[in-house]
Amino acid sequence: MIEAFRWLHRHPELAMEERETTAFIRSMLQEHGIRMLDTGLETGLIAAVGSGKGPVVALRADIDALPVCEQTGLAYASQRHGVMHACGHDFHAATMLGAALLLKAREAALPGTVKVIFQPAEEVNQGAIKMIATGLLDDVGLFFTSHSYPWYPAGTIGVRPGPVMASADHFRASIIGKGCHAGHPDLGIDPIPALAAVITNAQSIVSRSVNPFDCAVVSITRVSAGNTWNVTPDAAELEGTVRAMSDGVRDDIQRRLERLVRDTASAHGCETDFDYERGPSPVVNDADACRRAAELARELGLRVEQNPPSMGAEDFSFYLKKAPGAFIRVGTGGGYDNHHPRFIADPAALLPAARFFAALAERELNRLARM
Ligand SMILES: [Zn+2]
Ligand SMILES: [Zn+2]
Structure with a gap:
């Protein structure tokens, strides 16, 4: 052996x-x-x-x-x-x-x-x-x-x-605005404040909607937007993982996260492309x-x-x-x-x-x- x-x-x-x-x-x-x-x-x-x-x-x-x-x-x-x-x-x-x-x-x-x-x-x-x-x-x-x-x-x-071990799901979202000259934000739709709001709001899922006796994690692990200092980009992206110790909690988080990303982006005038890939239970x-x-x-x-x-x-x-x-x-x-x-x-x-x-x-x- x-x-x-x-x-x-x-x-x-x-x-x-x-x-x-x-x-x-x-x-x-x-x-x-x-x-x-x-x-x-x-x-x-x-x-x-x-x-x-x-x-x-x-x-x-x-x-x-x-x-x-x-x-x-x-x-x-x-x-x-x-x-x-x-x-x-x-x-x-x-x-x-x-x-x-x-x-x-x-x-x-x-x-x-x-x-x-x-x-x-x-x-x-x-x-x-x-x-x-x-x-x-x-x-x-x-x-x-x-x-x-x-x-x-x-x-x-x-x-x-x-x-004993959590579920592990993977999500990705594109927040789609409209690029413009950074000096004229009124001529575009800036996806970056929408991205920032999504990151902050996502932290309320576990703290405000999961039973405190259940365990769950929502981690945003990659964000990207733009490629220079004086151009507002067309879109911003984020990616992360959802972990839960029961399929019920996992299903609730999936629904809530999708809605939160879509509605937050929408409040900023942006469209959303949301993709949620379920891994192991x-x-x-x-x-x-x-x-x-x-x-x-x-x-x-x-x-x-x-x-x-x-x-x-x-x-x-x-x-x-x-x-x-x-x-x-x-x-x-x-x-x-x-x-x-x-x-x-x-x-x-x-x-x-x-x-x-x-x-x-x-x-x-x-x-x-x-x-
Ligand atoms: Zn391993
Ligand atoms: Zn291993």
Whole structure:
């Protein structure tokens, strides 16, 4: 597992480009006689361990890296300049490879099948949709995934029932006025005061219309207008993200934001082009699955924490729309956050995590088989 982890860390590939990563995982699985399902996808794969009959539990690992320039100084640092496994997806892939091998050794005793998903393109929120679209996961009764967590040491599992990660939507707006000589504003329609008003007004959405006990974020992250000092531009643009911990709050914010941008711009005499692109939904963990996972982790001698929720997002939520399950944190130490150029996952966390996920899948299969 440690060798696999180091190989993956040295050879990171960006989302939708995980060809060598997929070939590497495939050869490891083949070497151990593990069956793979035909996904028809260029990157990523699904392994299957078990009888092929009875209930199905899925373990998911994501496998893509990030456009980050590594600064860890590790002996097994990235050999691809500007690309790095800075989110620990190399750790996830190695963990689930280990779990697949452990399950393979127990295959005759499994009362069903464990599908191990090696998913591409998590960082761009496209991989889960592709995996689900293969139809090969339609029979899954429970989904579990791991995510590296630098704020707990190796040997720690973080489980939290209910919403744990936010939805992540992307909006863009063009505010269209009429350009003119900057000395004669009366001859045009200036989109810049409209843009400024939109930025200020947008901050009232969370503070004035979201229930204070709900969590949400509206961030405007890019604005642009004009290209010189003495010309009023034709149009101004803004872009940003909406995050929420429930689909209801998310829907309300989408409606309110669109109206606020349109009406604010209109009050300034401008037209609006508004585009709202929905990303992944919030990740909502099944409370019972979390309780059972925490019990098992304690039995295996792991430390169990109730990790805080995060306004980050994860496309694991697409699986949880199909069947219940849990997004589980695995302590990987290191002290630098995910996506940081100094992010390091402690290899000591690998074996306990693989044992935990293999045991979890087997126990859940047995539970489903009894139902
Ligand atoms: Zn990430
Ligand atoms: Zn990640």
